[in-house]
Amino acid sequence: MRTDMCGRLTTADIGRTITVCGWVDRRREHGEHLAFVDLRDHTGVLQCVIDGSRDLRSEYVARMTGVVRPRPEGTVNPDLATGEVEVDVASVEILSQAEPPPFPMDERTSVDETIRLRHRYVDLRKNRMQRNLRTRAVVNSTIRRAMEEQGFVEVETPMLIASTPEGARDFVVPSRKEPGSFYALPQSPQLFKQLCMVGGIDRYYQIARCLRDEDLRADRQFEFMQLDAEASFVNQEDVFEFISRAVADVVEAVAGERPAEFPRISWSDSMERFGNDKPDTRFGMELVELTAIFEGTGARVFQADCVKGICLAGGAESLSRNQIDSLVEDCKRWGAKGLAWMRVVADDNATATLDAGVAKFLSVEESAAVIEALDAVPGDMVFLVADTRRLVQRVLGMLRLALGRPAVDEGGLKFLWVVDFPLFDALGEDGSPIPAHHPFTMVHPDDMEKLDAGGEALLDVRSQSYDLVLNGWELGSGSVRIHRSDIQGRIFELLGIGAEEARAKFGFLLDAFRFGAPPHAGFAFGIDRLTALLLGEENIREVIAFPKTQSGADPLTNAPGPLDAGQLEELGLRVIPRAT
RNA sequence: GGUCCCGUAGAUCAGUUUGGAGUGAUCGCCACCCUGUCAAGGUGGAGGCCGCGGGUUCAAAUCCCGUCGGGACCGCCA
Numbered sequence: 001m002r003t004d005m006c007g008r009l010t011t012a013d014i015g016r017t018i019t020v021c022g023w024v025d026r027r028r029e030h031g032e033h034l035a036f037v038d039l040r041d042h043t044g045v046l047q048c049v050i051d052g053s054r055d056l057r058s059e060y061v062a063r064m065t066g067v068v069r070p071r072p073e074g075t076v077n078p079d080l081a082t083g084e085v086e087v088d089v090a091s092v093e094i095l096s097q098a099e100p101p102p103f104p105m106d107e108r109t110s111v112d113e114t115i116r117l118r119h120r121y122v123d124l125r126k127n128r129m130q131r132n133l134r135t136r137a138v139v140n141s142t143i144r145r146a147m148e149e150q151g152f153v154e155v156e157t158p159m160l161i162a163s164t165p166e167g168a169r170d171f172v173v174p175s176r177k178e179p180g181s182f183y184a185l186p187q188s189p190q191l192f193k194q195l196c197m198v199g200g201i202d203r204y205y206q207i208a209r210c211l212r213d214e215d216l217r218a219d220r221q222f223e224f225m226q227l228d229a230e231a232s233f234v235n236q237e238d239v240f241e242f243i244s245r246a247v248a249d250v251v252e253a254v255a256g257e258r259p260a261e262f263p264r265i266s267w268s269d270s271m272e273r274f275g276n277d278k279p280d281t282r283f284g285m286e287l288v289e290l291t292a293i294f295e296g297t298g299a300r301v302f303q304a305d306c307v308k309g310i311c312l313a314g315g316a317e318s319l320s321r322n323q324i325d326s327l328v329e330d331c332k333r334w335g336a337k338g339l340a341w342m343r344v345v346a347d348d349n350a351t352a353t354l355d356a357g358v359a360k361f362l363s364v365e366e367s368a369a370v371i372e373a374l375d376a377v378p379g380d381m382v383f384l385v386a387d388t389r390r391l392v393q394r395v396l397g398m399l400r401l402a403l404g405r406p407a408v409d410e411g412g413l414k415f416l417w418v419v420d421f422p423l424f425d426a427l428g429e430d431g432s433p434i435p436a437h438h439p440f441t442m443v444h445p446d447d448m449e450k451l452d453a454g455g456e457a458l459l460d461v462r463s464q465s466y467d468l469v470l471n472g473w474e475l476g477s478g479s480v481r482i483h484r485s486d487i488q489g490r491i492f493e494l495l496g497i498g499a500e501e502a503r504a505k506f507g508f509l510l511d512a513f514r515f516g517a518p519p520h521a522g523f524a525f526g527i528d529r530l531t532a533l534l535l536g537e538e539n540i541r542e543v544i545a546f547p548k549t550q551s552g553a554d555p556l557t558n559a560p561g562p563l564d565a566g567q568l569e570e571l572g573l574r575v576i577p578r579a580t
Numbered sequence: 581g582g583u584c585c586c587g588u589a590g591a592u593c594a595g596u597u598u599g600g601a602g603u604g605a606u607c608g609c610c611a612c613c614c615u616g617u618c619a620a621g622g623u624g625g626a627g628g629c630c631g632c633g634g635g636u637u638c639a640a641a642u643c644c645c646g647u648c649g650g651g652a653c654c655g656c657c658a
Contacts, residue, residue, distance in 0.1 A: 555649095
């Protein structure tokens, strides 16, 4: 049907008779004797010169045959890859007429996203989406190659599975053959990949669709794709090696440059220095420990378990009073009692000192120590929060991001392994700990004895779980799994999960482990997130062909929608009318 | 469950703070003119439940309440 792609024709093709197919991108008509039609396919646009009149309108699909010729002198378009040539069209075939597009096809106008999604098939024709989807395909194929070269075997796991009570909210599918029973869609292939290890697959991977019925965000959709991997007879270091390899291959394939080895940070360091477990290390402004300075202070606001601060370079001038007030409000919303802010100014002796309302409560020594600890100079603004350690970390961590975070496409790619996560998040109401990851996560080898301590001391127990972070986004996480039933039993006991309950919730996995489970460890990372960050997109919807809106709707297909009475009947379902 | 921002022509926006005659602009669309344009140019034209509902008022795109839709975030996402 065609001999060439529009965007590939160059002066080397001059004299050839070619046929191209595509959409009418733009036309410039000069009466009935001459018209320029830019024909577009995914490779680019090509100027076709039509001698005579044809009714070719925007987005008509056409096939054109003609001879490639150089453009007349002075009419070369240097902005166009094909700008040195044009096609002297001999015949035009209109393959499909088209209504005017629902939004401008140029790349300059930023169109409302609902309208883009409602007409996604048109939106996909644009450069941005073409680039994004093609890059995504490169990410997928690069991952497959990297995993297979490392001996991983792709195994597909089921989409219709049993609901397990832990974790995110399940999407659920009613059973027709057994009305009143339901399948769940997988939140991840977690349990199946562990079964693969018991099954001697040795090294499993899958580019897996995961589904979680939780609220959507810029980096979260109901359905998303993960590289899911698990390997037998490996430790944490082995996992880092094979995941780093896959990620580095992807970065090299997309960005052209292979990243350096990913640095590591412990979870507790990350919390102390950045205030969260997914630090954005593209910029500084680290949280600085000030607790010791205020030990025995007279300033009541700083009499707290923990005092930390951050310093915004140049903040004394760059922040207006309104902006500061709004930051204080933000911090209160994040749980702080308040936010102490002080401008750093030069005093009469040209020494840096603090100048603002709160500063007058500080002793000279305290002011000086704060300035030194924060490495502040005149013109800077310092922010201090005093409270419990957890809250100080959280509030200053969020303030740091609000004040300093670069745009998504600035600051390069800063990968980071976060290691030594705690095994437990907190203590529940009944005093039993709540697992931070899932209950099959292996205890850190150095912390085995601490399991016996009980109570608050359990919160210091580390696990062999780890996250991969890129520019402040959690790309993925993994862990070494428990493969010994004695340790697993101990963990269940600690979690307050009785033998019966464990049997009911995870029986099939525990059964499997009785038949010879190899030590194993694994990881999973989000392909949508990685692709978006590599493309400088701040929203994963831009790298998904047919995404859903924040409310979980699809403006294109109008999903979700009601079922008719017959379907409900067959499934044994009755819809409860919405309360009004 | 919560906080904040947005909703005016097919698209992108102005007008809303401080209510006042007929809601404008640009692009696109339609018709005509035009033989070297490339975001072509020219002339003319069509196109609006100002998201929806209620309230205040002599009078509402504008103020108030509610609601729907979109977005960002907190909670949530083992």
